[in-house]
Amino acid sequence: MAAQTPDPAPEGEPQERHGWKWALNAPALAVLILAASGPLIIVAVYSFLSPGNMGGVAWDFSLDGWFKVFWTRDIFDPENVSWNWGNLTVFWRTVWLSIQTTVICAVLGFPTAWFIATRPPHRRALWLFLITIPFWTNLLIRTFAIQELIRGTGLLNTVMMGLGIVNEPVQMLYSDFAILLGMAYVFLPLMVLPLYAAMDKLDFRLVEAGYDLYASRFRVLWHVILPLVKPGFVAGSILVFIPSIGAYVTPRVLGGGRTMMLGNLIGLQFGQGRNWPLGAALSMLLLIIVMIALIAYLRTVNRDDGGRRG
Amino acid sequence: MNKTLVSALALIVASASTASADGVLNIYNWGNYTSPELIEKFTADTGIEVTITDFDSNETALARVRQGGHGFDIVVPTHSYVQAWISEGLLAPLDPEIVTDRGNIAPQWVDVDFDPGREYTVPWQWGTTGIAVNTSVYTGDINSADIIFNPPEELVGRINVIPEMSDVLAIAVYAVGGDDVCTTNMDTWRAVRDMLEAAKPSWLSLDYGTIDNYTAGDILAGVYWNGATMRARLQNADVAYGYPATGYPVWMDNAAVLADAQNSENAMIFINYILQPENAAMLSNFARYGNGVAGSEEFMDADMRDAPEIVIPEALVSAGHFNVPCSQEIQDVRTQIWTELLQ
Numbered sequence: 001m002a003a004q005t006p007d008p009a010p011e012g013e014p015q016e017r018h019g020w021k022w023a024l025n026a027p028a029l030a031v032l033i034l035a036a037s038g039p040l041i042i043v044a045v046y047s048f049l050s051p052g053n054m055g056g057v058a059w060d061f062s063l064d065g066w067f068k069v070f071w072t073r074d075i076f077d078p079e080n081v082s083w084n085w086g087n088l089t090v091f092w093r094t095v096w097l098s099i100q101t102t103v104i105c106a107v108l109g110f111p112t113a114w115f116i117a118t119r120p121p122h123r124r125a126l127w128l129f130l131i132t133i134p135f136w137t138n139l140l141i142r143t144f145a146i147q148e149l150i151r152g153t154g155l156l157n158t159v160m161m162g163l164g165i166v167n168e169p170v171q172m173l174y175s176d177f178a179i180l181l182g183m184a185y186v187f188l189p190l191m192v193l194p195l196y197a198a199m200d201k202l203d204f205r206l207v208e209a210g211y212d213l214y215a216s217r218f219r220v221l222w223h224v225i226l227p228l229v230k231p232g233f234v235a236g237s238i239l240v241f242i243p244s245i246g247a248y249v250t251p252r253v254l255g256g257g258r259t260m261m262l263g264n265l266i267g268l269q270f271g272q273g274r275n276w277p278l279g280a281a282l283s284m285l286l287l288i289i290v291m292i293a294l295i296a297y298l299r300t301v302n303r304d305d306g307g308r309r310g
Numbered sequence: 311m312n313k314t315l316v317s318a319l320a321l322i323v324a325s326a327s328t329a330s331a332d333g334v335l336n337i338y339n340w341g342n343y344t345s346p347e348l349i350e351k352f353t354a355d356t357g358i359e360v361t362i363t364d365f366d367s368n369e370t371a372l373a374r375v376r377q378g379g380h381g382f383d384i385v386v387p388t389h390s391y392v393q394a395w396i397s398e399g400l401l402a403p404l405d406p407e408i409v410t411d412r413g414n415i416a417p418q419w420v421d422v423d424f425d426p427g428r429e430y431t432v433p434w435q436w437g438t439t440g441i442a443v444n445t446s447v448y449t450g451d452i453n454s455a456d457i458i459f460n461p462p463e464e465l466v467g468r469i470n471v472i473p474e475m476s477d478v479l480a481i482a483v484y485a486v487g488g489d490d491v492c493t494t495n496m497d498t499w500r501a502v503r504d505m506l507e508a509a510k511p512s513w514l515s516l517d518y519g520t521i522d523n524y525t526a527g528d529i530l531a532g533v534y535w536n537g538a539t540m541r542a543r544l545q546n547a548d549v550a551y552g553y554p555a556t557g558y559p560v561w562m563d564n565a566a567v568l569a570d571a572q573n574s575e576n577a578m579i580f581i582n583y584i585l586q587p588e589n590a591a592m593l594s595n596f597a598r599y600g601n602g603v604a605g606s607e608e609f610m611d612a613d614m615r616d617a618p619e620i621v622i623p624e625a626l627v628s629a630g631h632f633n634v635p636c637s638q639e640i641q642d643v644r645t646q647i648w649t650e651l652l653q
Contacts, residue, residue, distance in 0.1 A: 051638050054394040055369045056376060072646060076496045086649040093653075152528045171467075174515040256515030257473045260652045271369045272475045273645035274638070 040287070047280035055274045065277030069285060087265065087282070094262040095289070097179060098244035102191075104184040105240045106233060109191035113232070116192075117199035128196065131189050139186060143253045146182050147173060174256030182250040187243060191236035198232025231301065238297045242290050262286055333358045335576040338375070338382035340563065341366060343435070345596035352583055358576050375400055375568065383571040384580060386434050389562045390476070390635045392424040401430045402567045408578035411585040419562070419602040423632070431564035432581055433602025435537075435593060438622070438630060439477040439559045441552040442524060442534035442542065452552030453626060455485040457531050459509045466512045470523065470532035473516040475648045476633050477559050478533055482506060484557025484631075491559075492636035496643075503647045510651060524549050537598035540619040551619040553626040560630040562602065 047065045049057040072084040116127040134142060149155050150172040157169040172178055202225070210220040226233075248263035255261075260268070262282065269279030337344065341364035349360045363382065365371040368391045374380055376398070387395055395401050404412070412420075412428055425431045441457050447464050448457070459482065461469060471478055479502065480491045486501040493499070514529065523529040524542040534542075539551040565584060567577040583589055590601040591609030600620050607615055614620060622630065636644065 054391060054635065055373055076500055086646065086653045089653040153526055257517050258513065258515055265649065271367050274369065274641055275645065
């Protein structure tokens with residue numbers, strides 16, 4: 001009570017108790033500040049410094065890292081400043097592949113989640129359990145397994161050639177197709193689970209009501225089911241999109257390193273490129289993209305809530 | 311109760327004292343690079359227990375040791391990074407009382423630019439970066455960078471280039487007629503960029519772990535290391551290793567003792583240990599590279615002594631050059647070309 005009506009007159013005890021309660025948060029706050037904000041602050045500060053000798057940073061303020069994210073001086077004509085198409089193309093590819101991954105996961109995840117949600121309750125646990133099995137194995141190992149599956153002399157090509165579908169091995173590995181396949185496979189459960197959670201709460205009487213009112217299957221899907229499970233779609237999309245943006249292993253292994261994604265570009269700058277400030281600036285940019293996606297998410301969710309209450 | 315406590319304490323004290331008597335040694339080295347047989351033998355001979363921690367790049371190793379508190383005693387940086395390690399005071403000078411056998415180092419590896427007179431480092435392994443090619447498909451000259459940068463029809467789309475920026479750019483600079491991998495001559499870099507951009511559509515991938523792919527014939531040619539190519543050849547005799555006649559990089563990894571080593575004396579003992587020809591040969595037999603210790607050949611596996619991947623043909627020795635670290639300005643140019651290549 002005292003906390004809700006701030007009273008300058010010192011009643012003492014309640015306020016003090018309140019202060020102590022706040023202190024109980026201290027361990028969690030300390031972890032958050034040190035473990036979450038601390039490294040981020042270091043990255044942010046590094047992005048404004050100069051590259052050190054053989055990696056690391058020198059403590060001289062410089063905007064060069066940020067400049068080089070977007071612009072480049074033509075290496076053959078330093079007066080000529082232009083957009084850094086190298087970096088920008090990598091950004092665009094990263095965002096585009098992540099969007100495609102999200103869409104593929106949504107398209108595959110919806111029927112999967114629907115299937116699970118419409119099983120008898122005692123069976124659902126089993127299906128959910130099956131969905132989580134891939135998490136038991138390390139990401140790198142699963143990625144290499146996909147590589148074995150789709151390589152030139154791999155299982156898929158051998159089977160297709162054995163069945164006479166193709167005459168010579170199809171080059172699937174080391175392409176954007178391979179990256180998409182790998183990412184969709186890895187992130188699909190992250191779409192299925194929130195979709196399932198949304199469908200679990202779905203009131204199937206509304207679906208029946210739709211049919212009773214002579215709605216076609218498509219109309220029921222479009223006007224009844226999809227709006228009701230939309231929060232699941234949004235949450236799933238965020239869960240898939242964010243790790244896709246930062247993917248490192250999958251493009252490296254399945255993309256064959258021919259083309260980079262943002263994670264690989266950041267790795268290059270911290271490693272062989274030896275330009276930590278540029279790497280830090282690229283990391284901050286990645287963070288900004290993720291934040292924009294999250295803000296978009298929160299706005300969608302809030303609008304939905306407001307709509308329902310209104 | 312008290313009795314238990316006292317005896318437990320006694321046990322701890324006893325075990326602690328045995329540990330310090332025999333001692334430990336912590337080596338920080340590239341992954342899959344330290345012969346386990348050699349380590350077993352070292353422990354049997356000296357009673358020193360060895361722990362090995364892996365790193366995956368020179369940059370990682372340097373960044374980690376710079377932070378301090380790493381607990382390592384020995385590190386194995388590549389030649390182009392040795393100067394950075396020395397100038398930052400991260401390495402301890404070798405103790406002449408313990409490291410008595412520097413005379414075993416083969417003459418050409420003693421007065422090296424990165425550590426004249428071997429004050430801080432001794433050779434670990436050395437090798438070259440050249441061209442691996444499947445000779446059942448390709449019948450031309452194997453000592454040519456054209457295999458990668460201007461590939462013949464039969465190799466197009468089946469080429470892998472290791473994603474080692476400095477090695478690939480070095481071969482490219484030499485191939486366009488340059489002689490300095492850190493050149494400030496922008497015409498050279500322009501030619502390098504144009505050549506790489508034109509060649510990339512012919513490449514299948516830029517990947518590391520491809521020994522199996524060479525063996526299986528999935529990959530028919532590529533920029534590769536000599537030791538790895540030898541491992542591929544031992545499984546598929548068609549795989550050959552070429553040294554680009556225009557120029558190719560030579561590298562050497564070097565063992566050194568860290569300035570803040572906890573077990574500095576044991577580290578010095580180990581450094582001297584790997585200077586014995588017999589022990590150096592064990593390193594080579596495991597990693598499949600040369601070692602830089604004179605007289606180690608007779609202890610090497612028979613298939614290594616005259617391996618074409620290790621014994622460089624007389625006429626091509628002079629085409630090999632050590633990579634040198636570039637200034638940040640030129641390094642940025644190189645990274646930019648590399649980024650544009652992989653965009």
